Every structure is written in structure tokens, then in C-alpha cells.
Amino acid sequence: MEQKIYSFGNNSKGQLGQGHQRSCRTPQPAKEIKNFAKLAVGSENGVYLNKENNLISFGKYPLKAYKFEDDEVEILVAGYTHFLILTKKGLLYGFGNGSDNKFHSQKQSHTTWTEMIDDRIKFFDNLSPIQEVFCSSLNSFVLLKNNCLHGTGWNARNELGLGESSQNKNWPQIANNVEKFFTGIYGHTAFYISTDNILYSFGDNGKGQCSVDHFEKIYRPTKATFTDTDNIKHISCSYSSSFLLTNDGDLYGCGQETVTGLNEKKSKFTKIEFFNDHFLVQMDTGNEYYLALTIDMRVFICGYENSGIGFENSTSTTIPKEIKIDGFLPNEKKQIYCGSKSSFIFSAVQSSLVEDFSSLLKNGYFSDFKINDIPVHKLLIKIRTNGKNPEVVKNLLEQKYDKKNIDQFLKYVYGHGSINLVESILIDLQIVPKDCFTLNEDLLKIYKDEESKDYTILVKNDDDDDDYEEEEDGGEDEMDESFEEIPVHKLLLIARSGLFREMFNSIKGNTNSVKDFSGISIESLEILIKFFYTNKLELTADDDPQLVVDELAEAVEYYQLNQSSELPSLLQEIKMTFGLNQKD
Numbered sequence: 001m002e003q004k005i006y007s008f009g010n011n012s013k014g015q016l017g018q019g020h021q022r023s024c025r026t027p028q029p030a031k032e033i034k035n036f037a038k039l040a041v042g043s044e045n046g047v048y049l050n051k052e053n054n055l056i057s058f059g060k061y062p063l064k065a066y067k068f069e070d071d072e073v074e075i076l077v078a079g080y081t082h083f084l085i086l087t088k089k090g091l092l093y094g095f096g097n098g099s100d101n102k103f104h105s106q107k108q109s110h111t112t113w114t115e116m117i118d119d120r121i122k123f124f125d126n127l128s129p130i131q132e133v134f135c136s137s138l139n140s141f142v143l144l145k146n147n148c149l150h151g152t153g154w155n156a157r158n159e160l161g162l163g164e165s166s167q168n169k170n171w172p173q174i175a176n177n178v179e180k181f182f183t184g185i186y187g188h189t190a191f192y193i194s195t196d197n198i199l200y201s202f203g204d205n206g207k208g209q210c211s212v213d214h215f216e217k218i219y220r221p222t223k224a225t226f227t228d229t230d231n232i233k234h235i236s237c238s239y240s241s242s243f244l245l246t247n248d249g250d251l252y253g254c255g256q257e258t259v260t261g262l263n264e265k266k267s268k269f270t271k272i273e274f275f276n277d278h279f280l281v282q283m284d285t286g287n288e289y290y291l292a293l294t295i296d297m298r299v300f301i302c303g304y305e306n307s308g309i310g311f312e313n314s315t316s317t318t319i320p321k322e323i324k325i326d327g328f329l330p331n332e333k334k335q336i337y338c339g340s341k342s343s344f345i346f347s348a349v350q351s352s353l354v355e356d357f358s359s360l361l362k363n364g365y366f367s368d369f370k371i372n373d374i375p376v377h378k379l380l381i382k383i384r385t386n387g388k389n390p391e392v393v394k395n396l397l398e399q400k401y402d403k404k405n406i407d408q409f410l411k412y413v414y415g416h417g418s419i420n421l422v423e424s425i426l427i428d429l430q431i432v433p434k435d436c437f438t439l440n441e442d443l444l445k446i447y448k449d450e451e452s453k454d455y456t457i458l459v460k461n462d463d464d465d466d467d468y469e470e471e472e473d474g475g476e477d478e479m480d481e482s483f484e485e486i487p488v489h490k491l492l493l494i495a496r497s498g499l500f501r502e503m504f505n506s507i508k509g510n511t512n513s514v515k516d517f518s519g520i521s522i523e524s525l526e527i528l529i530k531f532f533y534t535n536k537l538e539l540t541a542d543d544d545p546q547l548v549v550d551e552l553a554e555a556v557e558y559y560q561l562n563q564s565s566e567l568p569s570l571l572q573e574i575k576m577t578f579g580l581n582q583k584d
Contacts, residue, residue, distance in 0.1 A: 005030045006325055008310055009286070009342035013044040015059035016342055025312055027325045027345055032058055039346075040078035041339030042185070045096060047083055049073050055085070055113070061096070066113040078185055079135030080340050085116075086133045088434075092121040092142070102140050102153040104170050123171045124150075131421075136183040136190060136203075136237070137340070142171070145423075147195055149178040157188050161202030163219040175200070175221055180232075186287040186340045187237030191224065199224040199232070207240040208267030209255035215267055225268035226252065236338075238285040238303070244269050249279030251292060259288050259303040261319050274320050275300075286338035291345075292320065293336050299323045305341055352562040353496070353535040354415040357439060360495045361414040366504065372398055372406045376413075379491050383442045384413040386431055396428055415439030440534065446489060447533040455490035456513040457529070458483035459522040483515065484522050488529055496532040498560025518558055520551040528555055537570040545578040 006027035007016040014021045017030035033039070038049040045059035053072050054065035068087060075086040081097035094103035095116045103110075103121055110116040124130055128146035135141075139153035139160065150171045151160045161174050175192065183190040189203035189210055200221040201210040208215050211224040226232070231246045241255030252269035253260030262270055275292065278300075282293040289303025301309050301323055304316030310323040325345055328334060337344040357380075364375030371381075371394045381390040397406050409425050411417025415438070419426075423433045437445070446452055461482050493500035503514060516525060527548060531537055537552075539545060549571050556565050574580070 003035065003347050004327055005033050005036070005344060005346035006327055007342060007344045009305060009339070010043070011342070013060040014062070015041055015044055015046050015339065017046060017058050025315075026310060027323065027327075027343075029327065030344065038073065038076040039337055039344065040076045040083055041337070041342055041344065042078045042083065042096060043080050043340040045081075046339065047076060047078070047095065049076055057095075061111045063113060075133055077133060077135045078339065079139065080137040080186060082135060082140070084133045084135055084140055086130055090129050092124060092130060092133065093117065094119075094121055094140070100138055100154045102138065104152045132181070134181060134183050135185065136187045137185070137239070138188070139183075141174075141181060141183065141190070143178055143181050146176075147178050148176045149174045149181060149192065154188075157204040157206075158217065158219050159188050159190070159203045161190070161219070161221045174202075182235035182237070184237035184242075184285045185338060186239050186285065187242070188239065189237040189242055191235045191237075191242070192221070193229050193232065197229050199226050199229050201242075203237075205267075207255040208265055209237065209240060209242045211242060211244075211254045211267070211269045213268045215265075234283060236283060236285040236290070238290065239287050241285075241288075241290075241303075242269075243283055243285060243290055245280055245283040249275075249281065249295065251275050251280050251283060256288070258316070258318050259290070261302045272320075282336055284336055284338040286343060287341050289338075291336045291338055291343060293334060297328075297332060297334050299325070299334065299336060299345055301343075310343070351440075351535050352565045353443075354439060356495045356562055357414045358411075358416045361410060365501060366491075366494050369394070371410065372403065374406070374410060376410065377491055379446075379489065380413055383446055384436075384439070385426075385429055386435065388429055388431070393429065397425070400428065401425065443492070443533045447530065450487060453487040453489055454512065455488050455493065457486040457488055457493075457525070458513055458515045459486060459525055460484075460516075485513075486522065486526055486529055488532075492529075492532045496559075496561065499558065502560075518555075520555075521547065524548050524551040528552055528559075531567065531570075535566060537567070537574065539574070545574055546580050549574055549580055 007030040008024045008027045011021055011023045016024055017032040018028055019031050033048055035050045036048040037051045040047050045061050047055060047057050049055055054067045056065050057063035071087045071089045073085055074088045077084050082102045083095040085093040093116050094105055095110050097109045099108045105119045105121050107119050110119060124142060128144040130142055131145045132143045139151055141151045143149050151174050152171045162172060177195045178192045179195050180193040191199060191201045193199055201224045202218060202221045205218050210218055211226060212218060212222050213225050226244060231248060232244060233247045234245045236243050238259055241253060241259040244252040251272045253262055253272050254266045254269050257265050261272055261274060279295040280292050281295050284291050289301060289305050289309055292300045300320040302317055302320040309315060335346055367375030367377055369376050369378045369390055378390045381393055385393055408417055408421045412419060412422045419433055419436060426433050461484050523543060527537060539548060552571060556567055561567060
């Protein structure tokens with residue numbers, strides 16, 4: 001499926017990726033950004049990583065694709081004029097305008113890939129491995145896996161939290177107890193959650209954007225007023241304001257009232273009541289505005305920006321307003337991203353497969369095992385740990401790791417967590433992290449492993465004319481020759497289909513097979529089952545494309561698939577490829 005991406009805002013150097021340099025008040029297609037996996041956009045330039053792992057620069061420094069040899073990009077982030085790139089091997093690079101010591105490399109700026117590669121940032125080579133990197137407006141930050149935070153760049157407004165220290169010191173350490181770090185592409189303020197679960201802030205506080213309950217300068221990391229740190233999902237800082245999104249879907253703001261939408265300037269995080277009737281899933285900030293995305297995929301904006309904030313005749317709004325994007329269906333899954341003075345709205349990259357397995361962890365459907373009293377599934381633990389015995393995994397986690405680490409590990413197992421956060425656990429399990437695969441890749445491996453399949457779907461043989469009726473329990477005591485068999489892992493049926501979950505709930509006793517009563521051919525059903533594993537529709541030369549499209553067109557509803565399933569779009573692609581007709 002082609003990924004949609006729309007942009008609006010300042011476009012003086014072509015940084016919106018629309019193929020011209022005219023500012024754009026309302027969202028329009030960013031046609032130059034194609035097949036992207038990661039995106040970072042500064043004030044005049046943008047960089048994206050496509051799904052073939054090529055880096056492409058557009059805007060002020062338009063550069064052709066560059067691909068690392070024997071390495072891949074792990075993190076790509078932007079500040080006002082500079083970018084940081086971290087590879088999977090842990091190598092750090094700076095790109096763009098690195099003046100004011102934003103890189104602390106030999107050259108002040110890198111405007112070609114060659115300059116970037118030749119002048120790699122080597123300060124961290126002999127320190128603890130890098131966990132994550134960040135850019136604020138005029139600063140760069142590196143969080144190491146030993147919880148030490150380092151920063152460099154501008155320090156006129158205490159952006160480095162070093163008191164009166166000069167910004168010329170080479171990557172000074174700011175704190176040694178940082179669990180999570182937050183800043184913003186145009187921010188001069190930063191926040192972090194400490195290893196003892198306290199929220200700290202430092203940087204510019206002239207508008208109260210550090211949330212320390214006053215407007216005075218703060219020279220070093222200081223406790224912020226928000227104390228429910230377990231509920232913090234994200235924090236992002238604009239030039240004069242800061243915003244905090246909770247796991248409960250609420251948004252809090254502090255700082256300049258014309259940006260936050262609050263009725264006055266606030267020096268501590270205050271709930272933005274406008275969103276009381278909305279559940280927010282994402283938030284991001286630009287220079288003096290923020291975007292917010294609701295669970296039903298509505299995009300809101302608040303603040304001001306000289307080149308427009310999503311409306312034809314307006315460049316500011318002091319209360320959140322909804323942005324309409326003609327290129328998206330009303331509930332189509334989206335993500336949002338703010339550059340410094342530009343905004344991007346694009347189709348979500350998380351697949352329904354990952355969503356389904358995330359739901360499996362959350363709800364514990366048909367779990368057969370527990371780790372730290374959390375219902376899990378032995379098969380998934382085994383395949384995601386390269387065949388380790390689930391009991392061994394359980395004992396290690398419960399004896400050595402706390403709840404937070406166990407939660408991060410289980411998120412990784414079920415496909416929606418970062419491998420960077422669980423490397424120490426994998427190493428303790430004698431697993432080399434670089435030998436691990438994505439959830440999709442692991443599921444494809446067990447799809448090909450016929451011996452490990454523990455369940456059978458029975459499909460009516462087309463050559464048999466006898467009618468049949470569904471048995472009350474859905475099970476089989478004896479194999480019926482009028483049925484053909486499709487071997488499968490029961491866990492995949494549970495994860496991907498509401499129909500099968502209901503069916504297994506109603507089955508009495510233990511069974512190892514179930515009859516399918518959809519009426520579709522075994523060929524089409526086999527294609528659907530492979531889709532359960534891979535999220536792809538793959539036809540062979542022997543398949544009838546029209547038959548497959550016709551038979552699977554109703555599968556989303558019949559099998560009660562995830563409402564965001566990619567199946568309808570994949571069928572549409574097949575119809576376009578083969579010039580097929582719509583079924584009456």
C-alpha cells in the first residue's frame with residue numbers, strides 16, 4: 001500500500017516535500033517523500049529514510065539517496081537546522097548546520113553525505129552504548145544505556161542545565177539517572193523522568209514552560225510539578241510552551257497561553273479542558289503551535305505560525321481547531337509530525353498485525369502461561385526468543401528484572417516494543433540482539449514450519465455435493481473425508497479473528513480442528529490464513545485473481561478482522577493490477 005503524506009506550513013526552501021517553494025496554508029500532498037520509514041524536518045531542510053534504508057535529503061540541501069554499508073539507520077531526528085542519525089551499530093552522525101557546537105565534531109556543518117560520514121561524532125565510542133538521541137532547537141542530546149544524559153550546543157538560556165557553564169565543553173554530562181528524556185524540535189526546554197520515577201526539567205522558563213510553579217530562571221535540572229509519572233506517555237516542547245500527553249489520553253500544557261489554548265500563562269502543567277471529550281493518542285509541537293491526534297483519527301491544531309496552521313484564511317488560533325484533510329477517509333489511521341515551522345500528516349505505519357498481537361497481550365485471550373502474573377502465550381515467548389524454553393525466560397525475568405523491564409520485554413515479544421530497551425535481557429538469555437527478527441519475520445518462519453502447527457481448519461471439499469451443517473461445538477471427533485485440511489497455529493486464529501475467538505470460547509472440551517463455514521474455496525482460505533501470518537496477500541500463477549477478490553471481499557466482516565485491517569486495500573491493489581471488476 002502506498003503511504004499517504006500531506007504537509008503544510010513554511011516552505012521557503014522546499015522543506016514540505018511538495019516539489020515547489022511556496023508556503024502552503026492547508027494540507028497538500030508531499031509528493032517528493034515516497035515510501036518513507038522515518039522522517040525529520042528542520043526549518044529549511046528535511047531528511048527521510050525510505051523502506052529500502054536509503055537516506056534522502058530535500059529542501060535546502062537536496063541530496064540523492066545514500067545507504068550505509070553493512071549498517072542501517074536506527075534513529076533520525078531534527079533540530080532547527082541540524083539532524084542526528086544513529087545507526088544500529090551505535091554510530092552517531094550529525095548532518096546540516098552544526099554551528100554553536102551542536103555536533104562537537106571537527107567541522108561546524110555537514111551539507112553532504114560524504115562530509116557527514118567522514119566527520120562522524122566519535123565522543124561516545126568508548127562510553128556506554130547509546131540508547132537514544134534527541135535534537136531541540138539549538139542543542140543535541142544523547143542518552144546512554146547506563147542512564148547518563150549528555151548534551152551540547154547553545155546554552156544562553158540554560159538549555160543544557162549546567163548552570164553558568166559555557167556551551168563549548170565537549171558533550172558534558174547533564175545527569176546520570178535518566179530513564180526517559182523529552183524535548184522538542186523548536187524547544188529551549190527539556191524534561192526527563194529519573195530512574196527513581198521523578199519528573200525533572202531544565203532550560204528556558206521565561207513563560208513557565210519548565211512546569212516548576214514559577215517563572216524564574218532555573219540553572220540546573222529541577223523537579224517539575226507533575227507527579228503522576230507512570231501516566232506520562234509523551235512530553236514535547238515548543239519555543240514558549242510545553243505539553244504533556246498521558247496514557248489516559250489527556251493533554252496538559254504550561255507556558256504561553258496563546259499556544260497552549262489555556263486562559264492564561266501557566267507555570268505548571270494544567271489540563272487542557274478542550275479535550276475532555278476526546279481521547280488523544282499522539283501529540284507533537286512545532287515552533288509556537290501543537291498538533292493533537294484523537295483515537296478516532298481527528299487532527300487538531302492550536303497556536304500560531306506565520307505561514308499558516310492548516311486553514312486557508314488563518315495563521316493562528318488560541319483554541320484547538322480541527323484540520324480537515326481531503327485525502328484521508330474520516331477514520332483512516334494517521335500519524336502526525338511537526339517540523340520547526342512545518343507539519344506533516346501521514347497514514348499510520350503500525351500494521352493491523354502488530355495491533356492484533358498488542359491486543360492479545362492486553363486482553364490475555366486464551367493465555368497458557370504467566371510471567372510476573374501477566375497472562376502470556378508460550379508459543380510467542382518461544383519464537384520471539386529464538387526457541388528458548390518459556391520456563392527459562394520466566395525464571396530469568398522474575399528473578400532478575402523489575403516490573404518495568406518485564407513490561408518492556410513483553411511489549412517487544414508481542415511486536416510493539418523496542419529491541420533497544422530489552423538488549424540486556426536478550427543477552428542474559430544468551431541471545432545476540434542482532435540475530436533477532438521482527439514479529440512479522442518470526443511469524444513467517446513458523447508459517448513455514450508445518451510440524452509446529454497445532455490446529456487444523458477443515459474446509460468443505462468442492463467435489464463433494466453433500467450438504468453439511470455446523471456442529472454445535474465446532475469440533476471433530478473423526479476426520480471426514482468430505483473436508484480438506486489447512487494446518488495452522490491456533491494462536492494466529494485467536495489473535496487475528498474475532499470469529500475464531502468466539503468459536504473457541506463456545507467449543508466444549510479440547511479439540512484440534514474446526515470446520516470453516518464461510519463457503520469460500522480452500523485456495524482463497526489458504527491465502528487468507530497466510531495473510532494472518534504475514535499481513536500480505538500473495539497469489540500464485542495458479543490462483544484466479546477474480547475469485548480471490550470476490551471470495552475475500554467480505555472476509556473482514558465475516559471473520560471479524562481488525563477494523564484497520566489492510567485486507568480491503570490489498571484486494572483493491574489486486575483489482576487494479578489485474579483490471580478486475582467489482583463484484584455485484
